[in-house]
Structures are given as structure tokens and as C-alpha cells.
Amino acid sequence: MAKSYQNKPLKKFYRLLIFVLSVSMLSCVNKEANNTQIIENNTTDANSPFKFGVWITADAKRSNNEYATEFERYKNGGIDEVLINTETDPKLLQRLVNVAKEKGLKVHAWIMAMNRPGDSVALQHPDWYMVSRDGKSCFDTRPYVDYYQWLCPTRKESRNHVLSLVEGLAKVDGIESVHLDYIRFPDIFLPIGLLPKYNLVQDSEMAEYDFCYCDACIKAFEKIHHKNPKESNNTAIDMEWKNYRLNAIKSVVDDAYKIVHSHNKKLTAAVFPYPEMADHMVRQRWDKWDIDEVYPMIYHGFYNEEIDWVGYATKQGVTDLEFKQTKVNTGVYLPAFKSEDELKESILLAKENGAKGITFYDGTGLSDGYLKVIKTVKKSMK
Numbered sequence: 001m002a003k004s005y006q007n008k009p010l011k012k013f014y015r016l017l018i019f020v021l022s023v024s025m026l027s028c029v030n031k032e033a034n035n036t037q038i039i040e041n042n043t044t045d046a047n048s049p050f051k052f053g054v055w056i057t058a059d060a061k062r063s064n065n066e067y068a069t070e071f072e073r074y075k076n077g078g079i080d081e082v083l084i085n086t087e088t089d090p091k092l093l094q095r096l097v098n099v100a101k102e103k104g105l106k107v108h109a110w111i112m113a114m115n116r117p118g119d120s121v122a123l124q125h126p127d128w129y130m131v132s133r134d135g136k137s138c139f140d141t142r143p144y145v146d147y148y149q150w151l152c153p154t155r156k157e158s159r160n161h162v163l164s165l166v167e168g169l170a171k172v173d174g175i176e177s178v179h180l181d182y183i184r185f186p187d188i189f190l191p192i193g194l195l196p197k198y199n200l201v202q203d204s205e206m207a208e209y210d211f212c213y214c215d216a217c218i219k220a221f222e223k224i225h226h227k228n229p230k231e232s233n234n235t236a237i238d239m240e241w242k243n244y245r246l247n248a249i250k251s252v253v254d255d256a257y258k259i260v261h262s263h264n265k266k267l268t269a270a271v272f273p274y275p276e277m278a279d280h281m282v283r284q285r286w287d288k289w290d291i292d293e294v295y296p297m298i299y300h301g302f303y304n305e306e307i308d309w310v311g312y313a314t315k316q317g318v319t320d321l322e323f324k325q326t327k328v329n330t331g332v333y334l335p336a337f338k339s340e341d342e343l344k345e346s347i348l349l350a351k352e353n354g355a356k357g358i359t360f361y362d363g364t365g366l367s368d369g370y371l372k373v374i375k376t377v378k379k380s381m382k
Helices: 002-047 064-076 090-102 156-170 192-198 215-225 239-262 275-282 308-320 340-352 368-380
Strands: 051-057 081-085 106-112 177-181 266-271 293-296 327-333 357-361
Touching (some): 064 090, 090 156, 106 156, 156 177, 215 239, 239 266
Parallel strands (some): 051 081, 266 293, 293 327
């Protein structure tokens, strides 16, 4: 009996050792499986052809034949997909999807999300709109330009209105994604190249461009942090207040993601050049979103940058998304290019720095010369 009693601690030790080794081995197997899956995903991405897209704005007055001609021209010039703004009209979108698919083009439903100029439903609800730090509403006082009519991402009614528009587009047969644009706050800082146009110097966060201070936002923030940003001596260094607004946009995006995926579509978005810059300029931190693909608008001319900045900004976004499945498609602004060689260079820089595609703003700027460049570069990538 004494011998049996003395061996009990030893038996317990062996059992514990076997259990730990089993868990460790199982963990290694799972880790190896996960690593294999990541490698497979990355290999799939690496083998996927580099894609070319174009943003266009639809005109309901144009005929199917006119669009068929336009889409055929894009396809013959190497374009793979069109991102179409139909002002959230699902019927017009469906009509254009059918025409585009006949010409071999994929279609994304492009929507102006938080900025809703001329929205007939929203305009019936003045309380839905963002309010600046100096107390002025986008309903009747628009920052920078008259089409800046921004809806609050916190207020239940305004955010649900935006999400209902997203769902209406997600239901359209044949689209690849719902493509969010203006999914942010108004520019607290404009791109440096645009400041002279508005005769502005922005060395600090100016009250008339700082949003949203509506009652719904203040109340929701106070509930979490027990303070009122209106009473802050310097809101620019109030990280909780800034983070609250970043999360307000993220919440809309994440809900949109669930909606479009319930209709077996993807969610994509046009975003500012790279996450840190987007955070600073428009309260947008897109590397933290639930989203399938992003199209950073790397419009080098807006920032007084040279062509190589296209590569730099692309790499920043790709690096920030390194451990996520979100893909990057570099967006470029055609009027900023001085030559066809510059366009070619931008395409190659985007690809070399990890983008899965490049998209051009906009269709009206795709000259025959530019399409020839695109087709030639595309052919060289095969």
C-alpha cells in the first residue's frame, strides 16, 4: 500500500506530461495547416492576373448601343472591370451590367456613401447631416464645395439609410461588388495641391472643417468616455474623440460587409492613399475594416508628388494589410499624367509594389493612346 501511495504523484506527473505533449502536437498540426492555407492563398493571389479597371458615371439617357460601343472599346484596350456610379439606381445598374457582361467586363456598383449630395430622402431629414465644430450643418452649410452634403455615421436613421442603399445595389444580379466611395468624414486637411484652389492654409484642424459634432455623436461619445469634445481645449490631441470617429466609419463598413456578403457579393471601397494618411486627413482607417478589396486613390498630382510616389503609397497600403486577406488595387488620376510613358510607369510601379490591379479615374480620360499603353503593358505581363 505504501509503494502504491508513493507512485501516485509520479503517475499524475506522467499523465500531465502526456497531456501537454498531445496539446503541443495538436497545436503544431493546426499551425502547420494554417500556414499551408496562407501559403495557398498567397500563391493564388500571386498567380492571379493583374487587373485593369476604370471608374465611370452612368447616364440613363444613353442607349444600350452607346454603352456597348464604350464597353467594347474598354475591353479591346485591356480593361477588365468598370466601376459604375448610377447614383444608387439599381434598375439602371442592372441594365448596364447586362451590356457590360456581353462585352466581357466585370461590374462594380459604385456608391457615394456618407457624402450624399442631392439625396431626396435624406434632404427630408435635416438632423441626419454632419455638424462641424463651429456648429454648422452640412444640410445647409457645405465645406469646400456645394456637393459636400455628409450624413452622420452615428445616427441610426442616417446610417441605416446608407446601408439600405448598399443593400439595394447588392441585390443586383451580376455585379462583383458594392464599391463604397466617400466612406469617411469631410477633409479635415485637403491634399496640399488643392489648397491654392480654395485660397486656404491648413496648419491646424480648423473648426469649419472638423466633423461630426451633432447631438447623436456627442451623446454616444459621452456615454463611453464621460466627457464632451465640445468642451475640449484641443480636440486635435483628443485621441479618444478621434478614435470614436474612426470607429463610427468602421462600423458602417463592417455592417455593409455583412449585408453584401449575405447577397454573395464582395465589398470594395475607394479610399485615401494609405491608412496613416487617410487617418490624418479624413478620419478613415481602412486597414482595420472588414472589406474584400480597397482602391486607394493615389492621385500624385493632388499632393504635388512625382510618379514614384504611386509606388511608395501602394507599398504602404500593401504592408499595412500584410496579415489580412484584403487586396489592394491602385487608383490613379489620368489628368495628372504628362505622357503615355508616365502612365506606363505608374502601372508597373503599382504591380511591383504589391497591388493586384490598377484603376483609372475616369473613363472620359482614357484616350486611344492610353488604352494602347494599357493593352501593351498587360500583354507584357503574361
